[in-house]
Amino acid sequence: MAGSIQDTFFEECEELLEAMDEGLTAIEGGDHDSEVVNAVFRAVHSIKGGAGAFGLDELVAFAHKFETVFDEVRANRLGLDTKLIQLLLRSSDHLSDLVSVARDGGSTDEAHHDVLISALEEYIEEEEEELVFQPMGLGGAFEASPIEAEKERTYNIRFHPLKDMYGTGNEPYFLFQTLADLGTLEVQLDDSELPGFDSVDTDESYLTWKLTLTSTESKSAVEAVFEFVEGLCELSIESDSDAEDEANALAALDAAFGVMPEEGGDQVAAPFEPPVSAAEPVAEPAVAETAPAATKAAAPKAEAAKSGPNPTLRVDLERVDRLINAVGELIINHSMLAQQIANLDVADLRDVETELEGFKNLARDIQEGVMSIRAQPVKPLFQRMARIVREASAATGKTAKLVTEGEATEVDKTVIERLSDPLTHILRNAVDHGIEQPEDREAAGKGRAGEIRLTASHRSGSVCIEIKDDGAGVNRPRVKQIAIDKGLIPPNAELSDSEIDNLLFLPGFSTAKEISNLSGRGVGMDVVKNAVTALGGRINISSTPGKGSTFTIILPLTLAVMDGMVVSVADQTMVVPITSIVETMRGSDDMVNNLGADGTLLSIRGNFVPVCDVGAALGLETSGHDQPPGVYLLVETETGQRSALAVDDIHDQRQVVIKSLDGVCGNIPGVAAATILGDGKIAMILDPESILAASPSAAAFDTERRMNNAIAS
Amino acid sequence: MQSQAEAKYDDPEVKHAQHSEFVSFTVASQAFCLKITQIREIRRWSPVTILPHAPADVLGVMNLRGAVIPIYDLSARFGLQQTEASERNVVIVVSVHGKPVGLLAESVSEIISINPDDIQDTPPVDSRNTMDYIQGIISHEDTMVRIINLDAVISVPEQVLS
Amino acid sequence: MKTKVLAIDDSRTIRNLLAAALEEAGFEYHCAVDGREGVDMYPDVAPDVVITDINMPNLDGFGVIEELRGDDINSKVPILVLTTESAPELKARARNAGATGWITKPFDDASLIFALKRVTGAAA
Structure with missing residues (x-):
């Protein structure tokens, strides 16, 4: 039970951290509305509250400092200036780290922790004592030492409620019941103060009780x-053994006062000073003064509730995935069934086919429904990225601001998870290599602070993530020189601007003069590209010198299904994603032109495009047929380059369920994933981009083309 | 052969606690065995889907009840000649690091009960490649049966092609 | 008859902890995720005791006390406030608004039950 509550706590922490980040981002953006401040305060406060319940002391202590500073802001005792906002942002990052550590183990940077703590403390006027989290008052009741507890003694209690007591809902009767639990209780009512019936003021309190309790409990328990x-x-x-208890009581008193803040403490926090006599109402003007700010702030909250969130249901992800798998199987099952029925030698299949069509549509509906369960807004991911930019800016001494757009765009959960690393890398890269130093920016007529715009949007069945910086742009001469130096391209290579920009994605490329400890962590943009490709996506870069660079990531909406063209290659059935196919055509001899030793060009309406034999590119034996393959798929690469993929035949177009090859085999050049076809056979899903990269003839053509260009120019 | 296995199974003298059961099979005419607990199922060979750029000992992938599993040619893996897979051959599905993997063998022979004390260390031979994959040998009815070290044969699936 | 508790807290963790402890002890547990919902639920649940957090969106704990105490019929229902700040100022403010008592977070089951006992007489 406790375990599962703790799990929920960490789940809730994620949400609270998100809310906190969201609020802080708004604050950073200049929105200092009390509701925003309150929301952040509550988030931190709730994290602290929950953490306390699980004894996560370090988390509690830090959250407390953080919260206290925020409370000052909330009460308008502290203004939100840039310095404080930066501190709050860093603190929120650290709080998030502490939550992770509490959940997953590990440790945080202690020095960093201490720096933040003392920075926060500078904002806290009166340093409070540390121990405010100890449950008070009750401690004595339950922690009385056993020795003390064993002795039975008699307590004589005189209890006279003041009229204010009744306004709080406290009932003497319940208190006596509680007392009776401690031992044997005798109750005697003294109504001697009760005036004559006529003169009773119903609001006044006239009764006094004399109670005699025989109990083994300590006085503090009573x-x-x-x-x-x-x-x-x-x-x-x-008590009959008061003298003895006095010492205990004093100790308890010390302990109690030790944890009390100075202000107001003497009014209510004198629990162990018998007899207590409080003629004054407890409410304290000095305290109340600060209160209205908080209460007022609470008023507009009703508005914030406006439409209210839709009711939600929390479901174990595994259950959803099981459902998705089952629906995937259902769709495969449908196509198997359809194929087998088609193979039957039955004259009239019309009725069956109509029903089958209905079956298919229902299966698709279910699938779509299930898929939408996995879809999540990119907002949390984007919020995490704000931190990356912050940290990268701090590490490089640059000023960069992340602006996000389209946070509500929904993407498959797995895509979101796996996008985190590539995005992190691109953003670090943007700060490290893209954004210039403030002085340089000023000299270039830009604002000192760089801006990185992170945008998500849906674009015709895909998700588009764009990372656009307003930095210096790709230094093309240098990029090209580096590529030549590293032997990535021949020295005489003739490259278009876009081709140069895309060199960044080549394995082993790093433009930093020395590897900076920020983005140069032994990974380059090639890793980013691989991660995106593994998600069935594509990445592209465009850049304008002096104006900045834009990375565009196009991802499939879902990882589970896609539309594909079923083709034959070297006696194998394979699937090519529809999204990458511009056009398909049956070839004829007069369309094919040889170029060089093994280059082939296809003439399409007067334009020549290089041909890539898929079978050869995949290293498969193209058994027996030397004649040009029959069918071409015209595809367009990231750089806008068109190529024709030669395959043996095209069968049909259908939706296929994607089966990842992760863990089955390593990354296969040219293959994105696998699927199971209607006949139960596995088919490879091809990745045209990487087939072309691996194709000797396309590469040969590239060289040819460049030579031609060189001659032409 | 099957009857022999059963006879052994039923013999109370042979069947005591320390004995483990192994499935023996032939690969390139040599006898090998795997612990019965390592085997998930044994299937008849059917053509697999070829993985492009795969090394010679990776035959491809097949569909095992909706899961894509890689199939290795044990013979090629052991540095022996490649198996010309046919319907007579079998695929032994084992579990490596929790993931199913298929191993092509010539044929399955029988279930044998082995006393751990009877397992001998592999005597050093020249064939380094094979040595790594064998964790011991036993003599069973005058035949030398090699006990396969599964973890060595299939280290980590991800690394197969890289 | 079980003693009915209406717990109002925006923290799921705290609600879970309360639910676990109270149900274990035999209380009937109802909960609301913020003050507004709590006050709205109040007439339907008709609890024997209300436990409320202080910092909440859409009506904080003080607001809850004010609204419940402002209504004559309910004016006697015991209201316990949950607070991490054992700072007396908050307790004092809550009590001045009409709170019956308080439970300091983090709480253990025993102290929670003890607080309920003192304001409802019920151990369950």
């Missing part, structure tokens, strides 16, 4: 019963 009515009654508790 006093604890009256904790809620302290100050609302006249109370005296005398």
